[in-house]
Amino acid sequence: MSEEQAFHGFTKETITFFLTLKKNNNKEWFEGHRHIYEAQVLEPAKAFVRAMGPLLKTISPNIIAAPKINKSLFRINRDTRFSLDQSPYKTNLGIYFWEGNRSRMDSSGFYFHLEPPKMLLGVGYYMFSGHLLERYRRAVVHPKFGQDLAHIIEKIKKLGEYELGGKHYKRIPAGFDPSHTNAELLLHNGLHAAWERDIPKEFFGAELVDFVFEKFRAAAPLHRWLVAITAGTHFG
Secondary structure (H helix, E strand, C coil), X not given: CCCCCCCCCCCHHHHHHHHHHHHCCCHHHHHHCHHHHHHHHHHHHHHHHHHHHHHHHCCCCCXXXXXXXXXXXXXXXXXXXXXXXXXXECCCXXXXXXXXXXXXXXXXXXXXXXXXXXXXXXXXXXXXXXHHHHHHHHHHCCHHHHHHHHHHHHHHHHCCXXXXXEECCCCCCCCCCCCCCCHHHHHEEEEEEEEEEECCHHHHCCCHHHHHHHXXXXXXXXXXXXXXXXXXXXXX
């Protein structure tokens, strides 16, 4: 990787861009400031993906890190077709590293999210598609896989830095025992560990890569469990 392509951190201009976009969420303003978006958001985000990819492969060898829009980089344009909010642009930066043969949003992975003044990191599945939801539920109550998941979640919670997300339903799905020790996990339609804080000082330097990687690595057992149960044929 050339010095020009290396990741040196994001800048204060990265944050200012999103804060100002939030107040001027229209095509005219964006086009007038596209050069700032490309220089202060897009290019360092691509460099971040190139730097993070090899590190993630040390703990998940099949991870996909593709520094392109609609790959690891989420597009800034919003899909407004079915939304009451017609704002054309997202006021955040989303980056995803995923694993598996399915589409990125149908795969477990590692997520980086900047939305000033906060930075969020997530590991796991945001939402299961129908057939994967059923497979997940069967794994939750499986004697071995269910116990493995309970231990993984217990260890992550003990770290005191992550919130378990994805709980959605109010009732245990039909056909499952509501007294099962993992019954609470059956209320999920996604499963992820999320870390969220004010933007840290590491954001502005190359050390952000190691900072984020350590957060990802701590919750990586959840990702590996999800990859295993959604890739296998044990649960339908």
